[in-house]
Amino acid sequence: MAEPSVSRESLAKADQPPNAIRVLLADRHTLVRAGIRALLEQIDEVKVVAEGTGGRPTLELIEEFDPHILLLDLTMRGHNGLELLREIANKFPDVRVIVLTLQDNEEFAGLALRAGASGFISKKGASNELELAVKAVAKGEEYLGSEVSKLATLKYLKSAASAIVLNVLTDRQREVLQMIAEGHTTKEIARRLNISVKTVESHRAQTMERLNIHDVVGLVRYAIKTGLVEIDQ
Numbered sequence: 001m002a003e004p005s006v007s008r009e010s011l012a013k014a015d016q017p018p019n020a021i022r023v024l025l026a027d028r029h030t031l032v033r034a035g036i037r038a039l040l041e042q043i044d045e046v047k048v049v050a051e052g053t054g055g056r057p058t059l060e061l062i063e064e065f066d067p068h069i070l071l072l073d074l075t076m077r078g079h080n081g082l083e084l085l086r087e088i089a090n091k092f093p094d095v096r097v098i099v100l101t102l103q104d105n106e107e108f109a110g111l112a113l114r115a116g117a118s119g120f121i122s123k124k125g126a127s128n129e130l131e132l133a134v135k136a137v138a139k140g141e142e143y144l145g146s147e148v149s150k151l152a153t154l155k156y157l158k159s160a161a162s163a164i165v166l167n168v169l170t171d172r173q174r175e176v177l178q179m180i181a182e183g184h185t186t187k188e189i190a191r192r193l194n195i196s197v198k199t200v201e202s203h204r205a206q207t208m209e210r211l212n213i214h215d216v217v218g219l220v221r222y223a224i225k226t227g228l229v230e231i232d233q
Contacts, residue, residue: 019045020045020046020047021045021046021047021068021069021134021135021138022047022049022065022066022067022068022069023040023046023047023067023071023134024049024050024051024058024062024065024067024069024071025037025040025048025050025051025052025071026051026053026054026058026061026070026071026073027051027053027071027072027073028054028073028075029073032073033051036071037051039130039131040071040130040134043130043131043134043135046134049065049067050064050065054073054081054084055084058072058088059084059087059088062088062092062095063092068095068096068138069095069097069098069134069137069138070088070095070096070097070098071098071100072084072085072098072099072100072117073100073101074099074101074112075101075102075228075229080174080175080178080228081228082115082174082228083171083174083175085097085099085112085115085117086115086116088116089115089116090116096118096119096137096138096140097116097117097118098118098119098120098121098133098134098143099112099117099120099121100121100123101120101121101122101123102122102123102124108226109144111226113142118142119133119136119137119143119144120143120145121133121143121144121145122145125145126146129145129146168210168211169210169211172193172203173206173210174228175193176189176193176200176203176204176207177219177223177228178228178229179192179193180204180216180219180220180223181219181223181228181229182229186200186201186204204219
C-alpha cells in the first residue's frame with residue numbers, strides 16, 4: 001500500500017523549532033540569495049522556509065509556505081516591485097516585508113514603506129543588520145537600516161509638503177517607465193504589456209510631460225534615482 005504523499009509545506013515545517021520565525025527569501029540573484037540564506041541560518045529561531053527569484057511567483061510561495069517575514073528584492077526585471085509590494089500587503093496583511101536593495105536613498109525608502117514594507121535594509125549594509133531587521137520586524141516593529149537616515153525618512157513620510165513625484169504617474173505609466181529604463185524597445189514593451197505601440201508611445205509622452213523630463217536618458221536616470229530599477233554592481 002502506497003504511503004500518503006507529503007506536501008512541500010509540511011516537509012518545510014517538519015524540522016522547524018517551536019516558535020520559529022518563518023522567513024521567505026525572494027531575490028533574483030542566485031549568489032545573493034545564497035549569501036543571505038547563510039546569514040539567516042546563523043540566527044537563532046529563524047527558519048528559511050523557501051526562496052525564489054521574486055516577481056509574481058512570490059505570491060504563490062507566500063500562499064504555500066505561510067511565512068512570518070518576506071525578504072524581498074524590489075528590483076525585478078519585468079515586474080514593478082512597488083506594485084508587487086502593495087499587492088502583498090493587500091492579499092497577505094499578516095506577512096511582514098523587509099525590502100532588500102542596493103538603493104539606499106530616502107525617497108526609495110519612503111516609497112517602499114508607504115507601499116506596505118515593515119523594514120528597509122541596503123545590501124551594502126553590515127551583515128548584522130539582517131538579524132536586527134528580522135528580529136525587530138518579527139516583534140511588530142519597523143526597521144530602517146543604517147544606510148538610510150531614519151530621522152530624514154520619518155520627516156519625509158510625515159511632511160505633507162514632501163509629495164512623491166512618482167505618485168503622479170498611473171500604474172501603467174510606471175510599468176512603461178520601468179521597462180524603458182530596463183532597456184526594452186517600444187515594440188517589446190507593447191508585446192509584454194499586450195498593448196499597441198501607439199499606446200506605449202502615448203504613455204511615454206505623458207510620463208515625460210508629468211515628470212517634466214524631455215528625453216529617454218532623463219527617464220532612465222529618474223527611474224534609477226527613485227529605485228524602479230537598479231544598476232547591477
